[in-house]
Amino acid sequence: MMLYILKANVDTSLLKEKLNRSSASYKFLNLYGKNLLLVWPDQYAKDIVDDSIEIAVNVRKSYVLSSNDWKKEPTIVRVKDTEIGGNKIVVAAGPCAVESEEQLSTAAKGIKRAGASLLRGGAYKPRTSPYSFQGLGEEGVKLLRKVGDEVGLPIVTEIMDTRDTEIFKKYVDMVQIGARNAQNFSLLKEVGKIGKPVLLKRGMGNTVEEWLQASEYILLEGNGNVVLCERGIRTFEKSTRFTIDIGGMIAAKMMTHLPICADPSHPAGRRELVHSLALASVAAGADMLLIEVHPEPEKALSDSEQQLTIESFEVLMNRIRSLAQALGRGL
Amino acid sequence: MMLYILKANVDTSLLKEKLNRSSASYKFLNLYGKNLLLVWPDQYAKDIVDDSIEIAVNVRKSYVLSSNDWKKEPTIVRVKDTEIGGNKIVVAAGPCAVESEEQLSTAAKGIKRAGASLLRGGAYKPRTSPYSFQGLGEEGVKLLRKVGDEVGLPIVTEIMDTRDTEIFKKYVDMVQIGARNAQNFSLLKEVGKIGKPVLLKRGMGNTVEEWLQASEYILLEGNGNVVLCERGIRTFEKSTRFTIDIGGMIAAKMMTHLPICADPSHPAGRRELVHSLALASVAAGADMLLIEVHPEPEKALSDSEQQLTIESFEVLMNRIRSLAQALGRGL
């Protein structure tokens, strides 16, 4: 794949003519303030010469826009005032599912006090069983918006259906793609079009390369504000719910300019392990953490076993703070 | 979960009153010609007593309607005149992707001549990379309908987006859910509502139990015509594209009344292995096979390595026929 960075404010009509005469596929897009042109496959792409081209990069990867072959500096994703991918570690926390205004409000105040920067909570819930609590849907999203505004935290929540994009455009600060939709390419494209920052989870059966290719679907819509979130993969080991792939997460960080997030709650599957996995993720180099916190975990309508109490989350935040400082980072 | 089979033509208004007074969740539905009532959780469900109830079954599984705890006889799924799940092994074949009318027509005539019962072909294509051929979309579906009618074969093709249900309702005989949407629960619900037979692939990172729970989303919409399709799981082994889980497929067959299909093409990843995996699947007990066949595999726009030529498919069909007879089944 040839990636061309074009000069600013130049006429590309001649370039387009050349492309149309060739047998190549191509796409113009604006990303990170740069005018880019992608041309493929290589055999046609290499013939393209034009005055409007400033830099040409031959990206020999299956992921292109998300690769750091052409963009060396790390991307910083801004969710309102919060910067993800800079020196500070960002923590998003909140309940697995939004259950009521009271539950959400208590959680939000608790995590804010402890130092979290984003409020998370599931409104549309992808549940393995149709007989499990399916989430409050649109009502849940509106509760998140209300409580987020009251407490002063931007909100992140999961989208499951291409038909719901208007709701997310209207109410949500950061759109999450869950592990089960990590290769739902229709949804990835639509989320790219919403234009809001995206938290893209890795599928439990997906390789790091496939994860980066999934992000490519979003970037190709001109939306470069993607944070990649590791949440554990499927392996033979059963003492944890999933196997958090710290190595794969760091391998990804070396392959892309996008920030990396870790979700220690889902791979842990039980509270006692969440602290260790959170600290390990930060020590390895994660830019962000996504942690499930519930005012009363034992009464939670989903993932009851793995949600932290607010008290335990406070302790964890203090430990993360010390660790981040030892690593030359902040919280 | 309590599953109640209700007497035919009885008044259930009293029963509904009792349910509404209880703290139980419940759902009435008609499936396989029977009026069913599901009530959960168990602690409330067991109190329900009513004259309208004929049989009560306590299904202690995470999948209920798809379990053979309550329906012992195997379900036969009818796609036009083809019966899946009976004594005869059903073969669906055709190209990975619909590329042109000529390509599809040649493939369709070839597979029909060789003895296939259904025409498969991808129109909406879930591709790992956004730079790969994405399929012909609606135009592809219409080509399938046209060629299927000309050749006299019902058609099966994959749906990727909840917004496309009208197209599938209008043109398609059997709706396929692909591996990457195996836990796209919004899509599963919508496909349940279409009412057409469904070919439900197992996700590459999903357990057998999760696969049956996915089918539950479809059955719960009153659509019992689901065929479960094993297509290989993600493991550490790299000499094949995926690891076909023959054991898991047969374990599933013992857990459900639904028919079981095997896709030998995707786990093989290369032509030379497809025959062996197809024969192994039939010997193990598969009711149906889904096989990629292309008139000129080396020119295919996707999965070029694993598609069989028409000639090779004919040879395979003859081998399957012998095998089926040896097992007391037909083709």
Added chain:
Amino acid sequence: MMLYILKANVDTSLLKEKLNRSSASYKFLNLYGKNLLLVWPDQYAKDIVDDSIEIAVNVRKSYVLSSNDWKKEPTIVRVKDTEIGGNKIVVAAGPCAVESEEQLSTAAKGIKRAGASLLRGGAYKPRTSPYSFQGLGEEGVKLLRKVGDEVGLPIVTEIMDTRDTEIFKKYVDMVQIGARNAQNFSLLKEVGKIGKPVLLKRGMGNTVEEWLQASEYILLEGNGNVVLCERGIRTFEKSTRFTIDIGGMIAAKMMTHLPICADPSHPAGRRELVHSLALASVAAGADMLLIEVHPEPEKALSDSEQQLTIESFEVLMNRIRSLAQALGRGL
């Protein structure tokens, strides 16, 4: 790696001089009636020219002697009168563990009557827990020899320790390397030196390539009588004990000249699945099956859940016979 097939009855003293003068590593050995010379690495090996060399093959694989790059015809492994790797499918059967003479004798007569060609039984037992029955050891091997002779079946049993080679040399017809010792390289070398046919199981965490490399340790000792046995790998799926890798088994068959065996008992983990996995293995192309059969499975001291009764084994043998005939093979 360069593999040279040398002319018969020629003087190699000059060749040895050349090799000693070079910086190459080399090894002479006699395998399958041929004088072979291996020289590596390639940069030195390619310089070797000598009149004693008949054929030179550059094997670009991590496994060399087991590769079919140089030996196209399938290897037939003879265990007394039984030929493994020919047209006939060979079945080895018997109890998981030798428990008593009576148990073994009953099993041996039953499996012989049903058409099995080899008697299997564990004497040295690799048990996950030190508190489980550890096998009868040397006494068990002697019982196998006695019963095998009485019934007229050659015997195959597992070796676990390099210090036991004399016992196996004296009493055993075919030496089994178990899955847990699949990369016990000291043991592989010693078993190569015993000179008896070897049944080499694949490790539960080993790739097909590593399995072939393990066989290389045995062949390099001049022992070419190795049968490769697939017995299931570790995956995330838990509805079966292990995931039988039919695809990997057939991929191996395409990479090597050695015969391939399948063990359907261990991946099944429960009786009901053994028939299906055995039939699938034969349909895929296995040359041999290894099946656990116990006169009274419910009383077995190990693997009670997965051993077949003699009656069930008889039924299975009849099904295998029909299947083999349909495939143009015998039993």
Added chain:
Amino acid sequence: MMLYILKANVDTSLLKEKLNRSSASYKFLNLYGKNLLLVWPDQYAKDIVDDSIEIAVNVRKSYVLSSNDWKKEPTIVRVKDTEIGGNKIVVAAGPCAVESEEQLSTAAKGIKRAGASLLRGGAYKPRTSPYSFQGLGEEGVKLLRKVGDEVGLPIVTEIMDTRDTEIFKKYVDMVQIGARNAQNFSLLKEVGKIGKPVLLKRGMGNTVEEWLQASEYILLEGNGNVVLCERGIRTFEKSTRFTIDIGGMIAAKMMTHLPICADPSHPAGRRELVHSLALASVAAGADMLLIEVHPEPEKALSDSEQQLTIESFEVLMNRIRSLAQALGRGL
């Protein structure tokens, strides 16, 4: 399984009589300065009553002596003056393979200077291919002893064969069981008898539970000085050589009183990832690290890609020191 802690200096002759009259299996052993008695299975074990019994614990696990059901305080394993399992994090470092006295000596001085407490180096090398460098064997062990003594570091190296125990008894301070022999039960028993501290790696295809059961074979020989070492498991992900299972490692720590070690070098498979995995392991709670360091990694005869230079190791040690302090631990 019943575990009885016996009173000190009491006569157990009567107890032995009772055990012999029962149908139970039993074993007396001295571990951690305590006289223990194991009796199983439970139905017989519970009848045992005797004055010599101080405490009775019913351990309902597949691992017993290694379980913290009966021994709550963490075990500290002493290798000469080094304590593993206490507050200080212990680092063992050195080359993958001992290649020469000069190489080993340079490495040893470098890692000592940087703060490592143990010298590691492979003498008997378990190599996937018989054509790879197989290690210096006994000569390598002697070099380790010599260099270890000169530099003042205890040594840890891998044993592969039950016939080599005398060499390890004579020269080695800590005996390593490698991943490929993690279920070589003959070797585990013999290593238990040597009586030296043991570093027990987890097999690449083994569960945490199987790993603890493997340690049980060693403890049952009366050798309680076992350190458990996580080194990565086999998964579908290929961007790293193995998947380090930080979650499983911490799950193990919660199940046992034995100290836990992490090997970041093998799962990384390449230098750039080793730092991150080492730091993550310490943050998660590892008591010890095992790191490959080579004076000239690019010239190494094995694992060239993943060995750190001495300079890089020094940087890593400084980072580990900061991290350990932030966690309230030392180095």
